[in-house]
Amino acid sequence: MDLRNKYGIPHDAVITIAGTVGVGKSTMTKELAKALGFKTSFEKVETNPYLDSFYQDFKRWSFHLQIYFLAERFKEQKRIFEYGGGFIQDRSIYEDTGIFARMHYEKGNMSQVDYETYKGLFDAMVMTPYFPHPDLLIYLEGSLDEVLRRIKERGRPMEQQTPVSYWEEMHQRYENWINTFNSCPVLRLDINEYDLFENESSVERIVERISTVLKQTKMLKK
Template sequence: MLTKFMVHNDYVPQSKDDHEGRFITVAGNVGAGKSTFTRILGQSLQFNTSFEKVIGNPYLEDFYRDQKRWSFHLQLYFLSQRFQDQKRIGQEKSHHIQDRSIYEDVEIFAKSLYENRKMSQRDFDTYSELFYCMMTPYLIKPDLMIFLNGSIDTVLNRIDKRGRAMEKQVPKSYWMDLHRRYEQWISEYKESPVLVVNIDEADLLARPDQVDLIKKEIQNILNVKNNYQ
């Protein structure tokens, strides 16, 4: 099955005027294809797009060499970039699709580093306080999350295929741990409806018909979502 639609029982719809625009965020493990989905669906839907900053990231290469030393710095950088994105999207009030959600930074990556003893208790507490106490009240919630999910083999093959040297230094166990965390996290996620896309079957570059299919599903979900309010 290419897609599956999910709404958590505890999801609370948000009231939104038509002129505010619709906000979609694309989530998934490293290598899942978030940037490709964001770019292609952004063009198809005629939504503005924003992408995770990898090139020019001042901490990423250091982090992959020494996760324990650089984890806090990297996570703060990503959190800052994502929050700036959120602020800009909210101010523009236009239709927008975003590569990676701010929730992943907190619930997947920072928590994984802390629980695997690559971020200290002190740093994790500071990071969590910054997000939950200072940022959360100002976040705009997505109208829809697209979650890219599939087998860990597909993720590992895509990481290997794109050939980033710094990612190849990371042990397979790290990606497998993230994969498990993503599946647990999405089952508990309740900030918005979720459209799960099976990356074992999806290939938007080679299958334009899949782009049209997913586009129609998104449009239907966003239209129906108005009835939740």
């Protein structure tokens, strides 16, 4: 079934998936792209030249890491729109400043001068009328207990070794961030209300909700 045409999703729409670790961003990205006939955009972690150094010395490399992420996500966003849209994007450029850079600064891993420099670059590059913001940001949310259960279930070694206190903090930081986010329209999805693996109709219900938000947004802009 052609869900894009059935629900009137624009062929050039750009939809970004956001949420903390364990909520299923990659799965949602793949399934929505398949349902809509869109392309996918994933974070290229394996080519990041600062990641290993960062994990060895947070204070030395947090600024470099965040600048690298900012530049790469900016280039990717520009590429998506130059291509003509029709993309589902795993993780947004907004999470970098609203959650991760801020966390590094507040924990003392980034100096005030570096943080202000980073924020200045972010605002100049992203928070302008010229930056191509997504048509929709889908925020995947769930209880902390459910997120921890999913992290444990998928069994990635680095995640298993991470203290629960870190996941608690990230969960709260994401909630604080999304409650004030206004750079583009937001659709909040509870991860317990659908199952993309076991229930094929789940993706259609999600597409229907996407359609509703996009149509409402279009009406508001008139």
